[in-house]
Amino acid sequence: MSTDTIRVVAPADFHVHLRQGSFSELVTKHVRKGGFTLAYVMPNLQPPIKSTEEALLYKAQLQAIDPSVEYLMTLYLSPELTPEEIRKAKAAGIVGVKSYPRGVTTNSEGGIESYETYYPVFEAMEQVDMVLNLHGEVPSDPATNTCVLNAEPTFLPHLRKLHARFPKLRIVLEHATTKAAVDCVKSLGDTVACTITAHHLALTVDDWAGQSFNFCKPVAKYPEDRKALQDVVKEGHPRFFLGSDSAPHPPSKKSTATPTQPCAAGVYTSPILLPLVAHLLESFDALDKLEPFVSTNGRAFYKQPIRMTLVENESGEVEERQDTVVLRRAKATVENQYVVRENSVVPFWAGKELEWELA
Numbered sequence: 139m140s141t142d143t144i145r146v147v148a149p150a151d152f153h154v155h156l157r158q159g160s161f162s163e164l165v166t167k168h169v170r171k172g173g174f175t176l177a178y179v180m181p182n183l184q185p186p187i188k189s190t191e192e193a194l195l196y197k198a199q200l201q202a203i204d205p206s207v208e209y210l211m212t213l214y215l216s217p218e219l220t221p222e223e224i225r226k227a228k229a230a231g232i233v234g235v236k237s238y239p240r241g242v243t244t245n246s247e248g249g250i251e252s253y254e255t256y257y258p259v260f261e262a263m264e265q266v267d268m269v270l271n272l273h274g275e276v277p278s279d280p281a282t283n284t285c286v287l288n289a290e291p292t293f294l295p296h297l298r299k300l301h302a303r304f305p306k307l308r309i310v311l312e313h314a315t316t317k318a319a320v321d322c323v324k325s326l327g328d329t330v331a332c333t334i335t336a337h338h339l340a341l342t343v344d345d346w347a348g349q350s351f352n353f354c355k356p357v358a359k360y361p362e363d364r365k366a367l368q369d370v371v372k373e374g375h376p377r378f379f380l381g382s383d384s385a386p387h388p389p390s391k392k393s394t395a396t397p398t399q400p401c402a403a404g405v406y407t408s409p410i411l412l413p414l415v416a417h418l419l420e421s422f423d424a425l426d427k428l429e430p431f432v433s434t435n436g437r438a439f440y441k442q443p444i445r446m447t448l449v450e451n452e453s454g455e456v457e458e459r460q461d462t463v464v465l466r467r468a469k470a471t472v473e474n475q476y477v478v479r480e481n482s483v484v485p486f487w488a489g490k491e492l493e494w495e496l497a
Contacts, residue, residue, distance in 0.1 A: 141467070142466060142467045143464060143465070143466050143467070143497070144416065144425075144428060144464070144465040144466075144494075145462050145463070145464050145465075146173070146412065146428060146429050146432060146433060146462065146463045146464075146465065147429060147433055147434070147444060147460050147461065147462055148175050148176065148433050148437070148444040148445065148460060148461040148462070148463075149173050149174045149175060149176070149412055149432045149433050149463055150174065150175070150176035150177075150178075150380075150432065150433055150436050150437055150442065151169065151172075151174045151176065151177050151178065151380060151381065151382045151384070151408075151411065151432075152176075152178040152310070152333055152379060152380065152381040152436045152440065153178055153180065153271075153312055153313065153333050153335075153381025153382060153383050154169065154177045154178065154179060154180065154381075154382055154383070154384050154408065155179075155180045155182070155383070155384060155385045155386065155404070156169075156177065156179055156180075156200060157183070157386060158183050158184070158196075158199075160479065160480070160481055161386070161388075161481050162199070162200070162203065163203055163478065163481075164386075164476065164477075164478040164481045164482075164483065165386045165406075165408060165483060166200055166203040166204050166207075167203060167204050168408040168409035168476070169204065169207050169408055170204060170206055170207055171408070171409045172407070172408045172409050172410055172411035172412055172413075173411060173412030173413070173463045173465070173496050174207070174408075174411060174412065174432075174463075175206070175207060175208060175445065175461050175463070176207065176208045176209075176210065176437075176442065177200075177207055177208070177209050177210070178210045178212070178233070178234070178381065178440075179196070179197075179200065179209055179210065179211055179212060180212060180236060181193070181196075181211075181212045181213055181214040181236055182214060182236070182238060183196070186214035186216065187211075187212070187213055187214055188213060188214050188216050188218050188219060189213070189218070189223065190213075190223065190226045190227045190230050190232060193211040193212070193213060193227065193230075193232050194211070194230060194232075196211065197209050197211050208445065210233045210234075210440070210442070211231075211232045211233065212232065212233065212234045212235060212236045212271065213227055213232060213234075213235045213236070214235075214236055214238070215235050215236060215237040215238070215256060215259070217255075219235070219256075219259055220258075220259065221258050221259060221261070221262035224259060224262040224263055224266060224268060225262060225266055227268070228266040228267070228268055232268070233268065233269060233440065234268055234269035234270065234271050234310075235259070235263060235268060235269070235270055235271065236271040236273070236312075237253075237256075237270065237271065237272050237273060238273045239273060239275055239276055239277055239293075253296060253299075253300060257303070260300070260303075260304050260307055261304070263304075263307055264304050264306050264307040267308070268308075269308045269309070269310060269440065270300070270307055270308070270309045270310070271309075271310045271312055272293075272296075272297065272300075272309060272310065272311055272312060273312055273313075274290050274293045274294070274297065274311045274312060274313075274314070274319065274356070275289035275290050275292075275293050275355070275356050276289050276292045276293050276296075277289075286355070286356070286357045287343075287357070287359065289356065290314070290315055290316050290318070290319055290356050290359075291316055291318040291319070294318060294319060294322045297309070297311055297322060297323075297326075297330070298322065298326070301326050301327065301329070301330050305327060305329065306329060307329060308329050308330075308331070308439070309329060309330050309331070310330075310331050310332065310333060310381075310439075311323055311330070311331070311332045311333070312332075312333050312381060312383070313333055313334070313335050313338065313356060313381060313383045314332050314333070314334055314338070314367065315338050315356045315357070315358060315359050315363060315367070316359050316363045316366070317362055317363050317365075317366035319332065320332070320366045320367065320369075320370050320378075321366075323377065323378070324370070324375065324377075328377070330377065331377040331378070331379070331436075331439045332377060332378050332379075333378075333379060333380065333381025333383075333436075334367050334370075334371065334378055334379070334380065334381070334431075335380075335381065335382055335383045335405070335407070336380070336382055336407050336411060336414050336415050336418060336486075337352070337354065337358070337383075337405040337407060337486055338358055338364070338367055339364065339367055339368055339371070339415075339418045339419075339422075340364075340418055341358035341364070342358050342359065342360060342361050342363075342364055343357070343358060343359060343360060345358060346358055350392050350393055350395070350401040351392055351393070351405070351484055351486070351488070352405060352486075353392075353401060353403060353404075353405075354383070354385065354403050354404050354405045355403040355404075368422045368424070371419065371422075371424050371427055371431050372422060372423065372424035372427060374427045374430055374431075375435075376430070376435050376438065376439075377435070377439065378431075378435065379430075379431055379432070379435035379436035379439065380415065380431055380432045380436065381436075382407050382408065382411055383404075383405070384405070384406055384407045384408040384411065385403070385404025385405060385406060386404065386406045386408070386483045387402040387404050387406070387483070388481070388482065388483065389475070389482060389483070389484050392404075392484065405486050406483055406484065406485050406486055407485065407486045408485075409473075409476060409485055410472055410485055410486070410487070410492065412432065412463060412465060412494075412496065413465060413470065413492045413493075413494040413495050413496060414486070414487070414492060415428065415431070415432055416428055416465055416493075416494040417492045417493045417494055419431070420493065420494075444460050444461065445460075445461050446458040446459065446460060446461075447459055447460075447461055463496065464496070464497035465494045465495065465496060465497060466494070466495060466496075466497040467493060467494060468493075468494070468495045469491050469492070469493060470491065470492050470494070470495040471489065471490070471491050471492075472485055472486075472487045472488050472489060472490050472491075472492060473485065473488065474488045474489055475488070
C-alpha cells in the first residue's frame with residue numbers, strides 16, 4: 139500500500155438495501171459504482187421476502203440489473219418461517235435470516251415481538267449453519283424510558299441470551315452505534331460478529347438532529363460511541379466489519395415530514411462507499427485496516443471465498459486473479475443527486491469532498 143494508491147481485494151458490503159421495481163434499477167448499479175463486488179441483501183421489501191422462492195426471484199431480478207455483483211440473499215424472520223423452510227433455503231444457497239423488532243425501522247411493521255417463539259427456527263439455523271442478522275434495537279416505550287437513544291443498549295441482553303441458548307449459531311449484530319454494543323460483542327464468542335456502517339463512523343447526534351438526510355435507524359449516538367466504533371476498526375478486531383446499511387429513499391421522503399408521516403430513516407452511501415470508508419479510516423489513522431474492514435473480516439465470518447477472475451497477463455496467457463479494486467488519492471466531490479428516469483436519490487455527504495476515488 140502506497141500513500142497514493144490502495145489495492146483492496148474483493149470489497150464486500152455485508153448489509154445493503156436494494157429496494158424493488160424501477161427504484162432498484164437505479165440503486166443496484168451503485169453497488170459496483172461504489173467499489174463493491176459482493177452485496178448482502180436485506181429482505182424488508184413490500185411485502186417482505188419470507189420464502190426461498192421469493193428470495194431466488196429477487197436475486198434473479200438483481201442479477202438482471204447488474205450481473206457483475208455477487209448477491210447473498212436473506213429471509214425476513216416472520217411467523218411463516220419454519221425449520222423446514224430454513225433447510226430448504228440453505229439448500230438453495232440463501233445465507234441468512236434478518237430479524238427486525240416491530241416498527242423500529244423501514245418496513246418493519248411485521249417484525250418480531252418475542253424471540254422465544256422462534257427457537258425452533260434458530261435451532262434449525264444452527265444445525266444447517268445459516269446466519270441470524272439482528273437489528274439490535276427495542277421499540278420505544280415511555281413506560282420503560284426507552285427511546286431511540288437507548289434502544290440499542292436495551293436490546294443487548296437479548297443478544298446475550300440468544301448466544302447463550304444457541305452458542306454455535308452465527309449471529310451478526312447489525313449496524314452498531316454504541317460503545318455498549320462494541321463491548322458486548324467483544325465479550326461474546328467467535329460465533330457473534332458485528333457490522334459497522336460508514337456513516338456511523340462519521341456522525342453523532344448533532345449531525346442528524348435537524349438534518350433529515352443524516353437520519354437513520356439506529357440513530358447515531360454520542361461522540362464517545364463514535365470513538366468506540368472507530369477504535370474497534372483501528373484495532374482490526376476480526377469480528378467487526380463493514381455493513382453499510384445503505385438505505386435509499388426518494389428525496390421527497392427524506393426532505394419532508396408531516397404530523398402523520400415522519401421523514402424516512404436511511405442514509406445512502408452505496409455509490410461512494412469505498413472512497414468514503416477510505417476517507418473516514420484515514421481521518422482516525424486506520425487506513426491500514428481498510429482491507430480487513432471492507433473485505434477479509436466479513437468474508438471470513440460469512441465463509442465467503444474471494445472470487446477468482448480469468449484475465450490475460452502480459453505474456454498473453456490466461457490466469458486466475460483475485461477481484462481487486464484500486465483507489466487513488468484524488469479530491470472528488472460527491473454528486474448532489476443520482477437520477478434515472480423518474481427515480482432520484484441523494485447520497486450521503488452530497489456536495490462534500492472526499493480524498494479518495496476509484497481508479
